[in-house]
Amino acid sequence: MDISKKIVDDFVANDVSFITTVPCKQLGGVIDECEVRSEIYHIPSNKEDEGMGLCAGAYMGGKRPAIIMQNTAIGVTVNTLVTLTQFYRMPLPMLISYRGELKEPVACQVEMAVHTKALLNQLNIPTYHFHDQSDVEEFDAILKYTYMCNKPVAILTDATFWGGY
Numbered sequence: 001m002d003i004s005k006k007i008v009d010d011f012v013a014n015d016v017s018f019i020t021t022v023p024c025k026q027l028g029g030v031i032d033e034c035e036v037r038s039e040i041y042h043i044p045s046n047k048e049d050e051g052m053g054l055c056a057g058a059y060m061g062g063k064r065p066a067i068i069m070q071n072t073a074i075g076v077t078v079n080t081l082v083t084l085t086q087f088y089r090m091p092l093p094m095l096i097s098y099r100g101e102l103k104e105p106v107a108c109q110v111e112m113a114v115h116t117k118a119l120l121n122q123l124n125i126p127t128y129h130f131h132d133q134s135d136v137e138e139f140d141a142i143l144k145y146t147y148m149c150n151k152p153v154a155i156l157t158d159a160t161f162w163g164g165y
Contacts, residue, residue, distance in 0.1 A: 003162070004029030006136050007095065011066060012039045014143040016093070018058035020044070020051040021068040026097035026162050030068060048073040049080040052092065059090050064147065066093040071100070071116040071156065072109060081123055085152050092152040093143055098129065103159035120154050127154040130161040 007030050011019065020043045021031045034042045041063075045051035048069045055065035074096075085092050099106070100113025120127045128135075128142055139155065146153040 003133055003136055004033045008033040010140045016064045016066050018063040018065040020054045022048050024070045024097045027068050049077045052080045055092055056084050068095045070097045072112045074116050074119050089150040091146045091150045093146045094154045096154055096156050098156035098158040101158040125152050125154050129156045
């Protein structure tokens with residue numbers, strides 16, 4: 001199974017038509033797949049909080065948005081998540097590469113991994129952690145949940161899920 005294709009197929013099946021991305025090696029296959037899909041308007045972002053603002057605009061314009069990003073910038077998104085996304089009850093699936101976990105080759109990535117789940121928990125953001133490739137089978141249901149309850153939802157995908165580096 002091509003994991004990247006499955007993820008984007010699920011986005012399309014759930015009418016996600018606007019996706020913004022911040023570059024990430026782990027998520028490169030998903031980003032490439034978004035870029036070639038005619039059903040998706042893909043806009044790269046410079047920063048994660050900027051991407052969330054783009055998603056808010058897309059949502060207010062009638063689109064179903066999503067953001068693809070790394071966990072290392074969760075800290076800079078806190079204000080945007082709370083005062084924009086959550087305050088206005090905007091659904092936002094966040095497909096997040098969970099850097100700093102097992103099989104991570106870059107030591108400085110570990111520090112944010114220690115705080116990622118705690119920050120998401122403090123913000124009351126439902127969080128799912130994909131370790132095994134079979135976990136991708138839950139992605140469709142997670143997207144449905146996100147749009148049903150009008151909440152941001154984090155899907156953490158670690159190096160083990162992606163097959164290592």
